Amino acid sequence: MDRLSSFLLRRLAHVEHRAVRRLAVRNGLLTMSTAIIDGYVIGRFSPAFDPSHLCGNADRDQQWVGDHLAGFLIEAPQDGHGRPVLVPAVPVWPAYLARRSANEADTNTATLAYAVRVVAEAGYCPSVKHMVTLLLLAAALEQSGVTLRDLSTVLRQPAPVFSVAVLADGFERALPQLIEDTDLVPYGPYNSMAADFAFTDDLWRWVDAETRRIFLQIPAGETNRPSRAALRGQLLRALANGTPVLAVSEAHNGVPDQVDLTCDIRLTGAGIDRLLIADLLEAVYGSEAVMRHDSSIAKLDAGALTLDDLAIAIRPGRPILSSLDALAGLAALNREDKEDGNADKNAGASRRLITQSPSERREQASRDGGNTGDRTASTSTSSSKGKAKWKSKPTGAEVIQPKPVDDASAPTAPPVLRVETLTGYGAAKDWALGLKVDLADYLGGELSWSQMSTKLLLSGPPGTGKTTFARALCNTLQIPLVVTSVSTWLQGEYLHDVLDRMADTFAEARTRAPSVLFIDEIDGIGQRAPASRSYSDYWNACVNKLLELLDGAIKTDGVIVIGATNRPSEIDEAIRRSGRLETHIEIPRPDIPTLAGILAHHLGSDLDAVTVSDTQIGGQP
Structure with a gap:
């Protein structure tokens, strides 16, 4: 192992041990005092427990700390969005373990230092993925002729731009995780902001009870890379705010040109050998x-x-x-x-x-495209029906045609469900009736599609009739209804299958334009997450794809998009911004007059028989 790799690995272990000690201080397992030596603030750690519990054997003592004090060496639990849940400030101290008094005079500093070291080792869990990522980075530094001093100097500058291309599968996701999870990179800690359709103007952000420096992460993968125009806008905002920019690729030609041409540090490295x-x-x-x-x-x-x-x-x-x-x-x-x-x-x-x-x-995508002939040959004995099924990718969406509202041939049939006959929908009903007038003007050439309100986020508790509203709107506007859901999209086996289902659903709605596209359970698309979160690239790609379909290069003229959800707060903020599902209407639970109207609609002509008095059917007066 060369000197640079050895140094970086030792540095990683050092910052990880330091993080364990700081966590133990927050949880009350260690105490810390500070002193200023030669102008530097030095922290001195001491155990809050009686060190006489330790026997002097490092392995046995680490096991003892893990058995009895593990609760003091873990972070507080978090919810699905990374926010700490309501828990006691510190774990409960075991009643059978003695505490060390804060003012206890103890001249045996070696014993105290040993106890602190045991705590740090007991809570230290080395990440092999971080270690191999660091080794790949060290090899790229050596190959590119860049020193750590060069990196440190550029990091001090406002708005530094870095380009890293290493031929190792998984490196594009692993390097941002290493930066976020550890304090290895100076002038941090850092928190990534993906270069998608929304960006923050903050240079610093308060995350997990500490101030973190924001850096813009440029995705190099073809699946979730933003368009060239969108990327240019994100770079301009980041550089104007002094935000660091990092582009990571797993191919030497994968870094976007805008970053590659303007970067301050360019690193290239080989893969795993x-x-x-x-x-x-x-x-x-x-x-x-x-x-x-x-x-x-x-x-x-x-x-x-x-x-x-x-x-x-x-x-x-x-x-x-x-x-x-x-x-x-x-x-x-x-x-x-x-x-x-x-x-x-x-x-x-x-x-x-x-x-x-x-x-x-x-x-895999290039393999699929290049082996079309082989795959066709291998299925030459299949039926034509099987070939058609292989070539087409079903979206899982259901297409509902509108029912005619002036059908007088069936007088005994139940009334057609329309928005005009709905009860208790309030602002949603007003929006639909206004849309009916605008659609007539649009079809007559008197109104452009961009002047209409055609995107709606419909929320409300379960059972309040969000799907019923979509069916009624289909009949009122007399246009087809394309019904799908996020769970239907997620039935795709691979990420590109999921993204294809999303795009094909919008394409199907466009082919039937004017039409209504109803997306149920739209909160299932989730929210964008930092690179350090598990599977963040998967969910970020799904959110970005939906943003692109709602307001991207392919316009949705002629398609009315309605997203339904029981949990509007779980939807990414960018989905609800101007040009997307900006109109948000909540359907409340029905009150008594609304329930009476609902019953009247469903009973129809049977309402008279239900409300007839007893005397009219031969009962006693």
């Missing part, structure tokens, strides 16, 4: 273990492994031979998948695109 795996194993197991198994390491197919493979195969405490066997098996499976033209059918749940890297997605 046997030398990098040997360095990673040395960091986890030691140099002697690596030397004993160097022949097994030399036989590994390192080029077929991803960062996720290394993270699940190499784990501290696991025998090195088990890790090597797992790496060999994973490499063989990955190689088979890449050589198999039908890998998407045989890979299974572990190869779902929700955990695939952007480079794997691009490779």
Whole structure:
């Protein structure tokens, strides 16, 4: 292992141990006092528990701390949005453990230092994925001739721009996670803001009880990369505000041109090789273990492994031979998948695109496009019906045609459901009737589509009739209704299948224009999340795709879009901004007059029989 890699790994372990000590102070397991030495503020940690509980054996003492004081070494629980839930300020101190008095005179500083070190080691959980990401970054620094001093100098400047291209599957997601999860990068901590359709003007943000520096993360994957015009606007805002910009790619030509031409630091590096795996194993197991198994390491197919493979195969405490066997098996499976033209059918749940890297997605897409002839040949014996089913991608949407409202041929039929006959819809009914007038003017050429209110967010408790409103609007406007839901979109096996379902649904509505597109459970699309959150690239891509479809390059003229939800607060703010679902109407629970109107509508002609008095049907007066 070279000096730079060794230094960065030691630095990572140092900041992680420091984070554990600070967490222990917040939770009351350690105490800290400060002193100023040579102009520097120095923190001195001391245990809040009686160190006599420790026996002096480091392994046994770390196990004891984990058994009895683990609650003091974890963060407070958070909800689905990363916000802390309401919990006591600190964990409850075990009644059978003695505390160390704050004013207790203890001259044995070595004992106190040992207790603090045991606490830090007990709470330290090394991340193999962070370690391999750091090793790849160190190799890119060496290859590009960039020193740590250069990086530090550029980071001090306002609005620094960095471009990092490393040929390793999973690196595009792993590097922002490393920056956010650790304090390794100076002048932080940092919090990423994805370069999508919305951006903040804040240079700093209060996150998890600390001030974090915002940096703009440029996605290089083709799936979730914003358009060139949108990216230019985001860069202008970021650089004007002094925000750092980071573009990470898993291909040497994957960084957007706007960033590549204006970056201050450009790093390029190779992918995962046997030398990098040997360095990673040395960091986890030691140099002697690596030397004993160097022949097994030399036989590994390192080029077929991803960062996720290394993270699940190499784990501290696991025998090195088990890790090597797992790496060999994973490499063989990955190689088979890449050589198999039908890998998407045989890979299974572990190869779902929700955990695939952007480079794997691009490779699979190119494979699918390049093997069309082979796939057609392999299915030549299939029926024509089977071929048509393979070529078309069903969206799962249901198309409902409007019912004629002036059908006098069936006088006994129940009345047609229309907005005019609905009760209790308030502002939603007014919006629909106004839209009816505007649609007539639009069809007559007197009004442009952009002048109409054609996008609506409809919310309300379950059972308040949001779907009924969409069906009634279809009959009132006498145009087709295309019904879908976010859960229908998410039935796609891979991310590109989900995005294709979304785009195809809008395309289907456009082919039937003028039409109504009703999207149920629209809160299921979620909210955009920082890169450090699990599967953030998957959900961010879904949100960005919906934003693009609502107000992107492909206009939705002729399509009335209605999104329905029981939880409007769970929808990303950008979806509710101007030009998208900006009109928000809530349907309340029905009151007594509304319930009477609903019953009257459904009873129809039977209402007279229900309300007739007893005397009229022969009852006693």
